[in-house]
Amino acid sequence: MNAALSESQQDYLKIVLDLINEKKVARIKEIARRKGVSMPSVTEAMRKLSKTGFVQYSTHEFVELTGKGETAAHRLFSKNMFLKNFLVDVLDIDEQVAEKEACELEHHLRATTLDRLILLYQFLSARQQTDRPSLTLFRKCLRIAEGLSEEDPACGFRFWENRYPHRQSESTVHTLLSKLEQGQRGQIVMLGPDTEIRRRIIDRGLLPGSRFVLEEKGTAGRPFRVRCDGCLIELELIATNMIEVAVEQPN
Amino acid sequence: MNAALSESQQDYLKIVLDLINEKKVARIKEIARRKGVSMPSVTEAMRKLSKTGFVQYSTHEFVELTGKGETAAHRLFSKNMFLKNFLVDVLDIDEQVAEKEACELEHHLRATTLDRLILLYQFLSARQQTDRPSLTLFRKCLRIAEGLSEEDPACGFRFWENRYPHRQSESTVHTLLSKLEQGQRGQIVMLGPDTEIRRRIIDRGLLPGSRFVLEEKGTAGRPFRVRCDGCLIELELIATNMIEVAVEQPN
DNA sequence: TTGAAAAATTAGGCTCGCCTAATTATCTTA
DNA sequence: TAAGATAATTAGGCGAGCCTAATTTTTCAA
Incomplete structure (x- = not known):
């Protein structure tokens, strides 16, 4: 079935x-x-x-x-949310329009493409200090992120170390998911460069833009549990160290 | 009908x-x-x-x-071609896959979004000398391109003046469409920032990546005629001054 | 020039996702 | 608690876009 x-x-x-x-x-x-x-x-x-x-x-x-339906819906939701963010934040499309368009595009975006789009989004949100053409630079970052480059990443451009999220306001605090305390809420800002782990995170529907609550803080042996769009996601410690989040103040 | x-x-x-x-x-x-x-x-x-x-x-x-069918097909073709180029050149998607994906996405991309995506493509292909975050920069360029910015474009970043197409090899010559001689073949590289004219060009299906032949060189009074995917497109002199092309050597 | 192979068409049927009109079940409130 | 309002379902139908099997038309080569 x-x-x-x-x-x-x-x-x-x-x-x-x-x-x-x-x-x-x-x-x-x-x-x-x-x-x-x-x-x-x-x-x-x-x-x-x-x-x-x-x-x-x-x-x-x-x-x-059902559980199955929740997982599926939740994935779609995150994908949609990210796509909408991309359209609004990067392409400056009107929010109403972006919402509809994201729904339509969503169904036809392959997983790889989504992944790359996320990287592009993150790349564009990062601060750069270089005079090389952006595309060349972005392609290089892609290769590093995919682990396909033999070059020493350190000598290349490390956009991961150097982020500068454009949406960051004075009041939001950015940190790693692993640093959060139980019960805290937040929004995903960036995913780390590790391909394997990043894919796993994306597959579960945790995309830049997704909002969540940390329900259970894990340890080396026990996974973190994060609730996002009504769906519980388990993440190993190593993954949570690669997820940058914006903390939401309870106010 | x-x-x-x-x-x-x-x-x-x-x-x-x-x-x-x-x-x-x-x-x-x-x-x-x-x-x-x-x-x-x-x-x-x-x-x-x-x-x-x-x-x-x-x-x-x-x-x-029919004429009607040719125009429609030709527009679709250019759109598709551009989208494929974007996927391949920017996101580094496999060419085979990109082709299929472009077909599917195509139908759901609104005209504005396509336009913005073209700008993004061009932005990424341009040389930059700045330390500002790219996204901020890109958004600024968007505003300039749309003529929405009151800022003096000159004091902002002018990516139009400063291009650096990554695909440019030693042997290809880049110039403006208006500079071509009758009968020469080429491929569109960039479209200028003028919103009104750019929209008109895009609407006719002349997108970055499209290949064409200059069938008739125009003057101030007489339009240029360009054949692209079997469809004849007329362009005023002013528009041809905003289209950067890669000349194909007859070899 | 004729007959076999290839190309195209007709006929009939399927699923999907939607519709309207009519009916039934549930809720609400006097 | 019963009746009118609201919500949901059943029944029957439609078009788009596809299919297979059978038939017809065209092409091509001996």
């Missing part, structure tokens, strides 16, 4: 997650309104999604996400 | 243009092979496209593009 989700189904899943986060429950009417379709269409879609095990649903009940 | 083209139809149109350019004629079987569908599907699609006036086709004949 491991059917691939169609584009439309992905949209439904994302909407359901949104609704549950916002209003605690997802009801047919609201889903229909958000997706801009009629209610019968939603009923039918939910039936299908429940048959493939992404949602739990029987007639006249609220729609809920 | 000005129906919007579905994604699938857009693909068909692009394939037809490709085939006509490559093999002089587009036959059902080839279209089917390239699109990965069966021949009856193609027949049906062609019938529809001919009803809406994009292709000229009757049973058992080769498929041809």
